[in-house]
Amino acid sequence: MALLSWSNQYLIGNDLIDAEHEELFRLINDFHTLWVEARNRQDIAKILHQLIVYAQMHFQHEEKIMEDAGYQMLAEHQKIHESMIDKIFELHASYAEGHLRLEIETMKFVKSWLLDHILDHDYRFRNYLARTQNASGEAAPQTAEGKS
Structure with missing residues (x-):
């Protein structure tokens, strides 16, 4: 069940x-x-x-791409990434200690973490990419509706 x-x-x-x-x-x-x-x-x-390790790697890649693109909000984005990693490490440590309610708390966090982060902060970068690509004459990224 997804x-x-x-x-x-x-x-x-x-x-x-x-x-x-x-x-x-x-x-x-x-x-x-x-x-x-x-x-x-x-198993859990x-x-x-795995999620923590992958997220850390992803954040490094994302920040490098932002840096290469000259994204002015990179420092702010890095702080958000650091905060998210700190929180997930905290949850992981609590889980390892056997705290019972952690599963629900963790589930809520990872769901909102990914969706909220993409839909807010990463969308800002998407909009920046679209503006810079349009200014340089490259094709703008497509949204689900096929519009930029």
Whole structure:
């Protein structure tokens, strides 16, 4: 049972960022499936760890792409990434300590983390990419409706 469904509405306009966002959706759905199926804590902790490692790698890639594009809000975006990683590490540590309500708290966090981050902060970068690509004569990224 999927918690999140990938859609073209989440596309940013950079192939690497978009592919990594889609993979984050898959990892979150895997985490959710293990949780719903009441799998053992070791399986859940393993997928949560994979999610953390992948998110860190993704944030590094995303920040490099933003830096290369001359994105003026990079420093702010990096602080948001740091805060998100700190929170997920905190949740992971609490989970490892056996706190019972953590699964629900973690599930809420990872769902809102990905959706809110993409739909707010990453969309700002998408809009920046569209403006800079339009100014340079390149094709603008397409949204789900096929409009830029």
